[in-house]
Amino acid sequence: MARRRPKGVLEIGLAAAVAAATGRTEHVATADDYPDHIVRRISFKAGGGLGWRISALATPRERVAPWKIVVVTGAPSWAEYWAPALAALPQDREMIVVDRPGYAGSEPIEYVGDIRLQAQALSPLLEAKPGQKVLLVGQSYGAAISVLMAAGAKPRKLAGLVLLSGYFGHSGPTADFLLKTGSRLLKLIPRDLRHAVLEVSNQKPQLDGVRAALTRLRTPVHVVHGDRDDFAPIEIAEALVAETRARRPIRFERVPGADHFLNDGPVDVLLAALEACLPKPRFRLAWPQLPALQWPWARPAQAASPSAELA
DSSP, X not given: OOOOOOOSHHHHHHHHHHHHHHTOSSSSOGGGTSOTTTSEEEEEEOTTTTOOEEEEEEOOOSSOOSEEEEEEOOSSOOGGGGHHHHHHOOTTEEEEEEOOTTSTTOSOSSOOOOHHXXXXXXXXXXXXXXXXXXXXXXXXXXXXXXXXXXXTSOTTTEEEEEEESOOOSOOOHXXXXXXXXXXXXXXXXXXXXXXXXXXXXXXXXGHHHHHXXXXXXXXXXXXXXXXXXXXXXXXXXXXXHHHOOOSSOOEEEEETTOOSOGGGSOHHHHHHHHHTTSOOOOXXXXXXXXXXXXXXXXXXXXXXXXXXXXX
């Protein structure tokens, strides 16, 4: 049974402080909750020639799964909060959830404010094995980064983009309070929380490029948002869908009763929402099988029966 990970503003803040004080990159060690063949900590080299090592959680599979779900987390970027979803994923799906640059066990130690650099760094996540398709999920602050990643991806491999509780420059009441408080305590709070405050505070000037990239995407786009989100108001997500002149319609799903952190809610609700974003199998028209035609002259000659010869 997995332990309860800290939730809520005060608990997460305390967990970050304890992790920083003890030098841990995970606030609750995932390896203590799940065996290595269920949820595994991995790392990979960042794209764009940046030279960073990026940390992530992944689901090992003996056989190549037809679908690879890539999750770009929000701010603070802690992949461990997706561990229950990773563990519950069926065997015909695989998932990788990343600690973005500047968070947890990912390099660099410094704050990376340019979302274009983050998109370049995370681009190797979109590599797929032969016969495999990718569903890219951008959560909260990670939604804008995932749009830029999708814009530079090969469309044949990337089969869908999900903006999950996407944050696009407008804070709800809870996020607004945290930003103002965090800005006053910037030099006192742990690194990951400090980076989160800096990222969110400086995101808005970078969004013009994100909106432009969204209009150019040929990949199907899904917006999934809880109707009780007090971090990133659902009205902002609805306006984004209405105002974006995309190449194909953007699908919008309102999740009743859900707040900003869908990955902290029931796992079956989250996985069902992601599963609904996968393309449905193509319907193949099967032609009816016609009866074999037999022509008289094509029938083999029959030997005369003894009774016929006697007659």
